[in-house]
Amino acid sequence: MRALLDVAGEAVGSIRAHGFRSILTTLGIVIGVAAVIAVVSVMSGLSRSITQKFSGLGGDSLTVRSHTPLELSMQGRRNRLSLRDYEFIVQHVDEIRDVSPMFMAVSDFGADVAVRGKKTFTRILATTEGYQDARQLFPRVGRFITGHDNRSRRRICVIGEKVRDALDLPNDPTGRFITIAGEPFLVVGVMEPRGEIFGFSQDDFVLIPFKTGLAIGDLAEPDVSITLKVDSLDRVEQAAERITALLRQLHRLKPGQANDFKVQTAEELNESFSEIVQMTGVVLAAMVSVSLLVGGIGIMNIMLVSVTERTREIGIAKALGATPARIMQQFLLEAALLSLAGGVVGVVLGYAIGLLVSSVLPGVGSAVVPWWAVGLSFAFATVVGLVFGLLPAAKAARMDPITALRHE
Structure with a gap:
């Protein structure tokens, strides 16, 4: 546990030491998560608005129409x-x-x-x-x-x-x-x-x-x-x-x-409209979530550059006894922390965008962010960071310490 805390401290220190690069690394994740949260919040608000509109009809209502x-x-x-x-x-x-x-x-x-x-x-x-x-x-x-x-x-x-x-x-x-x-x-x-x-x-x-x-x-x-x-x-x-x-x-x-006709209760009408809204929201969220993959690729690229820039630092750490596993853990943890930070900022920004959109578009209803969407965004952002941080971390872990110490 102590070793893991040490690795976490080193990862946080590295992130703080390279602040501007860290911001650029998380930018793709921020945009991706914000887009997903904005779509989900607006569609959830619309779904709730529809439910409220149909609730006035009551459970004892029937609608008969041609089909x-x-x-x-x-x-x-x-x-x-x-x-x-x-x-x-x-x-x-x-x-x-x-x-x-x-x-x-x-x-x-x-x-x-x-x-x-x-x-x-x-x-x-x-x-x-x-x-x-x-x-x-x-x-x-x-x-x-x-x-x-x-x-x-x-x-x-x-x-x-x-x-x-x-x-x-x-x-x-x-x-x-x-x-x-x-x-x-x-x-x-x-x-x-x-x-x-x-x-x-x-x-x-x-x-x-x-x-x-x-x-x-x-x-x-x-x-x-x-x-x-x-x-x-x-x-x-x-x-x-x-x-x-x-x-x-x-x-x-x-x-x-x-x-050639339909007989529907108010609840069935509400479910039909809500299903349409939810399916639309899922499709839109899936489309915008592609930007999370773009953000993951950005993390991998910048982390690879970071490994090259920190070659001598890695060599010194290995010369002082740092194992390949510890080096790999540090770089993986850096990528995960950057992704998680991007997820937090993305959720807040996405909710703000959702509120703005719902206030501009009449009849949509107030933006609502479900807890599952927040949890899924954090989980997805962390997984993206770990997956795309794996290659840079492995490269750092395999680095020969003598060659690294000679690097200028």
């Missing part, structure tokens, strides 16, 4: 959930409540919304009064769509914060008229802002009554998505199975044939 496989989409085909599907679900599934159907009105892509010369293109979503309870989203000012609005097909709307800003409307625009696809609509409320997710604004929309959307739209058959609540948590799976069986029967799907 078109990629190969069919490439052929220009698209599966849809029809009004008949929605009506059958409401009539035949007893476990559900707070049913909220929704579809893209006017067109599948959106429409122009204008007021006093200001114009923006946005999604026009037709829905019912159950939307705010099913999705746990409520107006910031004004009111939401009511059952009377829907039954009487009133030309009213609730707008998102981004639409309000794009049209240069006041903070409370209730009572003002805007035109949707050339038709006048009365603004009765503005929804609470939700920010962005994956770079897409969640506040860029206009909500209109469901039956109003059917009256003004040119769609032959709207693609309806449904959000609903189940009357108790222990009946969620039962409700999902009944909806699945009902839709398969309505769509005349044969046994073994894939569903």
Whole structure:
């Protein structure tokens, strides 16, 4: 133990004696670890933000929507959930409540919304009064769509914060008229802002009554998505199975044939998005971790130069009785300490970069550094230092002391 402490002291003394060279040696490790930590912290923050957004839906929520496989989409085909599907679900599934159907009105892509010369293109979503309870989203000012609005097909709307800003409307625009696809609509409320997710604004929309959307739209058959609540948590799976069986029967799907729709719980939706985020984070982290290998090569090169510069020092140490093993331990420990120091600085710098990126990009969420990422970064940095420090250490250990003492 005493011998190891002596070797460590000599390694630290050598590092301090060659400060500038030590900084250059660790620079590659610092950059590599900082890049990995920055990516992991931003992606972890995004994952937590997504979890918080879906947690508002509750465990008793179900979402039913159409699903078109990629190969069919490439052929220009698209599966849809029809009004008949929605009506059958409401009539035949007893476990559900707070049913909220929704579809893209006017067109599948959106429409122009204008007021006093200001114009923006946005999604026009037709829905019912159950939307705010099913999705746990409520107006910031004004009111939401009511059952009377829907039954009487009133030309009213609730707008998102981004639409309000794009049209240069006041903070409370209730009572003002805007035109949707050339038709006048009365603004009765503005929804609470939700920010962005994956770079897409969640506040860029206009909500209109469901039956109003059917009256003004040119769609032959709207693609309806449904959000609903189940009357108790222990009946969620039962409700999902009944909806699945009902839709398969309505769509005349044969046994073994894939569903052309999806029935998902809020937890499953959250898991799907989180899985995408995690996979993206892993790929990005793997890509930037290549810079750690570059840093390791830098350590090896500079340590080889260090061995050449310290040839006489090595010769003196061997002449005084230092064994090849002790010389090798010293150089390996130097490389490991330099890598570890680079790892510490890299973690701090990476977290700072992550905080900066998350503050600049809206909707990402605060950067979060998992402990496993910190531990893995330190371990990887140390291993890189040891592996790439092995060749210089072996070269120093094999050096002939007489030849070394003659070196100028």
